[in-house]
Amino acid sequence: MSRKLTRRQVVAGAGAAAAALKFPAPAIAQSQPFKLGLLTVKTGPLAQGGIQMEQGVVTFLKEKNYTMAGRKVDFISADTGGNPAGTKTKAQELVERDKVDVILGPLAAFELYAISDYIKQQKMPTLSLAAADDLTQRHANPFLLRASATSSQAxxxxxxxxxxxxxxxxxxxxxxxxxxxxxxxxxxxxxxxxxxxxxxxxxxxxxxxxxxxxxxxxxxxxxxxxxxxxxxxxxxxxxxxxxxxxxxxxxxxxxxxxxxxxxxxxxxxxxxxxxxxxxxxLETDGNQRFVNGMLKNFDTVPGFYAAGLYVNCQVVEAGLKALNGDASDKEKFMAALKAVSLADTPRGPIKFDHLNNVVxxxxxxxxxxxxxxxxxxxxxxxxxxxxxxxxxxxxxxxxxxxxxxxxxxxxxxxxx
Amino acid sequence: MRRHQIALLAAAVALVTLPYWMSGVYYINVASQILFFAVFALGLNIIAGYGGLVSLGHAALFGISAYVVGYLLQHGFGHASAILGALLAGLAATAVYAALALRATGIGFIMITLALGEILWGLAYRWISVTNGDNGINLHGRPQPFGIDINSATAFYYATLIVFVAAVAAVAVFVRSPLGAALMGTRDQPRRMNALGYHVWAIRFWACMFSGLLTSVAGILFVYYTQFISPQTLALTSSAEVLLMVIAGGAGTLLGPIVGAGLVVVVKSVVSGFIERWNFLLGAIFVAIVILMPEGLVPGTVRLWRRAWQGKNGTSP
Missing domain, CATH: 3.40.50.2300 (Response regulator)
Incomplete structure (x- = not known):
């Protein structure tokens, strides 16, 4: 029956569940929702890829009923407008106002460069789709994890x-x-x-x-x-x-x-x-599940952007599971994310090298x-x-x- | 007059105590952004509002100063020399820019400034050995004026506020000065001013220089705020955005650009979190402003207020 739920019902249900959870006010951190932030581009020339990124995340969350490692997930999506200053503002919004546990995105290299120092300062685990080679090479950032590819990797x-x-x-x-x-x-x-x-x-x-x-x-x-x-x-x-x-x-x-x-x-x-x-x-269970989800939710076949974000979500979930749902210590969380190795993602098996880039x-x-x-x-x-x-x-x-x-x-x- | 003074005092108190009543670091940062974009808009307003010379290339001047700060810091210079260098570079660029653009007025002026802005954008984009292309330049750390650390959001807000107040005061003095009056004269009656013996070109040139100085100051605040500069900052959309701030708030008024900066920054960074089609909303607001109060938000509100006031007191204008 849950297969037939519409997107609105799931969101409303998740919201109601989150609200219901708030009332008993439990003291342990794990029972609070896990906050997943997304920096994407929904306006301007990059919007086509940016909208796919969001679709990838939503497909994953729906498949998991907005739950990761036993915690409810609050999903907060921010539109950077595809410019560096906007990206910085939106990253601050996610970190300082919404207090997210992890950032997915941004899309473009210049957006990632604009927030690279900031995420390092804030120790904010960030899983970007941006491909700028040097951010996992000559100027590696310890809080950046790239599960997609560098520009030159393919x-x-x-x-x-x-x-x-x-x-x-x-x-x-x-x-x-x-x-x-x-x-x-x-x-x-x-x-x-x-x-x-x-x-x-x-x-x-x-x-x-x-x-x-x-x-x-x-x-x-x-x-x-x-x-x-x-x-x-x-x-x-x-x-x-x-x-x-x-x-x-x-x-x-x-x-x-x-x-x-x-x-x-x-x-x-x-x-x-x-x-x-x-x-x-790619004919694997993992990819079939993902493609079916995309077709069901958005009536479109996925491309690289949607798949990249779906895989990012899988990495976040695996990292969170390794810590039994406790992402409060950012350095520990980042270390757990780096150690993730998955056998069945839509893109096949992945792991990370010591500079945080995908293999x-x-x-x-x-x-x-x-x-x-x-x-x-x-x-x-x-x-x-x-x-x-x-x-x-x-x-x-x-x-x-x-x-x-x-x-x-x-x-x-x-x-x- | 007394009502003005009360309003001014209330605004000053609100701005100074803002970090105490504003909830959260994020909103303090938004306030800092409004302040330095207001300085930028005040700068453009000098020539666009008081001088009647609309520039579509101001973001390039803004960007030059930001780039010079980034470049000098990267090459081992201290903050003081980087800021000084940025101001000088901004002024030098403005001088060239004014010398070229002031050969025309009206549409011609707009087109020359547009072209100059595009040239500088192209340079920032393609002169990779200096600007690092579209990957931009990262800054590490903010300066410490008089040994005060301004890395926190609140401290940076106060630093920006001080610069902002100084800029507003400078513009207020300028507008009331003989040069300011002469500039408005060249806007309204350039030929008569010429006949009266004023050097119209020189008046406009010095107005451009003052505008460029404020723009440079805003650019320096911007680059220390974002700690990053890339060619997008110099693009035509940035120039258009600041022009919209001026026009929406009220060109040729002291308060207008400040209100306009607040409007644009709030819609862009705060409202866009709630409304996906925020570009559309911004456009709709501008259309509404143009239809309801074509002179801009500040003069328009004053007009409506006066009319309501007079209506209540039973006197007709």
Missing amino acids: MHPMGHYAATEMKLKRVVTIVEDFAFGYEQMGGFQAAFEKDGGCVVNKLWPPIVTPDYTPYLAQISGCDGVCQGFAGSNPLRFMKQYAAAGLKYPVVTGETGGDDALLKSFGEEAVGLVSCCPYTLD GTFYIRRLQKEGAKYGLKLWNKTIKTYDNVSQFWTWPEQEFLAHPVYSRNYPPLKGC
Whole structure:
């Protein structure tokens, strides 16, 4: 019967239960609700991903009937507006006014940078989706845990696959002109060139570009293209790429081939090869439960953003269970979160390295028409999996961290 | 007059005792934000309200000072030299900005300031070796003026309040000064002012410099508050937001920008916690202001109040 509950009924029920719990005023901390804060973006250009983040959290909470480790969960969602100052204000709101036990989010790297020092000061365990490499590398933050991926983490296996299995030799990269793009393409180039490939040119269109034609005209002298677009830009890029008559195979990372885009992609995207820490077609109980929940609650298939937040919730629950529901000591809670290792998440097994970044499975998928489920016309079919991928790929940690962070100019073009 | 003095005293008492009656650190921080955005809006109001020169690039001047603080602190300078450097850089940028933009007035002025703002935004975004691109610059710690630690929310609030009061006093003095009167003259009758022998360009230039000084001060408070600066702060939306503060509160009034800053910050940070479509609400409020009191909240309220007062006393205007 509880399966048929609507969202409102669950929220009202949870509220009533929480209110009922308040009256006897029990002294022990565990009987108070656990406060889960979410920093997301519900307005502006990043809202599409931000709304999916919230859907991932709500799907998890509904599945667990708003309970974690025996404690009721109060869920507080805050809209940062996608700008750093707003993120800081909202983080303060969650920490100082709402007194949350843990923060999920934020979405974008510049948002996370804006609150990085603050969460350290406040000792506030934060599970972000933002991918900025250095926050779990050269400037690691002890209170930040990343269960999604660094910007370059998916691009390393992609580079390896492109060089060794697709046998590409010369690739042109194209991505938006910002840090997430630089780090993605740095990762691709480093891994691709390690296995004998060569990046011949790197193109950086601005984030808001209605027209990629001038950039498409520069794609030549290669046998493959790597794009790393985010948001809805991959849709536009693939359309214009096909319209320009370009036929080189295209590879991409987690945002460029996101499953949430499948319903909007057209014929032109068939053949796109992507590497992602989450894939819709993973046939495990954990993923099936998650996908069914998303379909039931929001009538939409999940992509990487929703899955990332669902996994974050699983990590929080596991950490809380390890402490028998007591999250009052923030340092102990953070240590418990870091020690979490899960076997059955929607993205497969995960654990964390000593810098708090995820070690997990990455999936190479080919976009095709065959095998599509859930009423979709297109489908990302997994063609290879890389297990236990760390943020350092196959390099030893020392050697990896001795290099500067991936940027527009690093690694440099070799002119081959 | 006595009513004014009572209101002023009540406001002063409310502001000074705010940390004692305001519940929680979060709201004290919101109050600090209102105060430094009010300083920013007061700065823009000098040229937009009193000078009739609407700038759509002020966030860039605000951002330059913030970036200079971040950059100098990162390179080992102390807080005093960082703040001084930021003020000088802000003023220098304003001088260039004024020299270029004052070649025009009206729409031309708006477009030049818009373009300059976009150029500086682009620089902040792309000059990665200096600004760290869109990942921005983090600051560690706040200064300790006269050995007082202002890291706590309450202490920072008082520091901001002192700067705010000084800024309000400076603007009040400026408006009543001959230069202030001359500036309003150039707004209303530039050709007549010219004919009377006033150097219209110079008056506008010095007004821009004063505006730039207040903007720099606000930028420094902002960067010490958020302890982070990134290109978004310089973007067109930030410039538009502060202009909305000025227009909503009442351009060309002393109190207007302060009320406008309060309105925008409260809707943006407090109300947005309750209403998902807070952008829509902010838009609706502005539409309402434009329809009901086009001169802005402060002059509009005064007008309505007077009308009600006179209505009650049976006298007609």
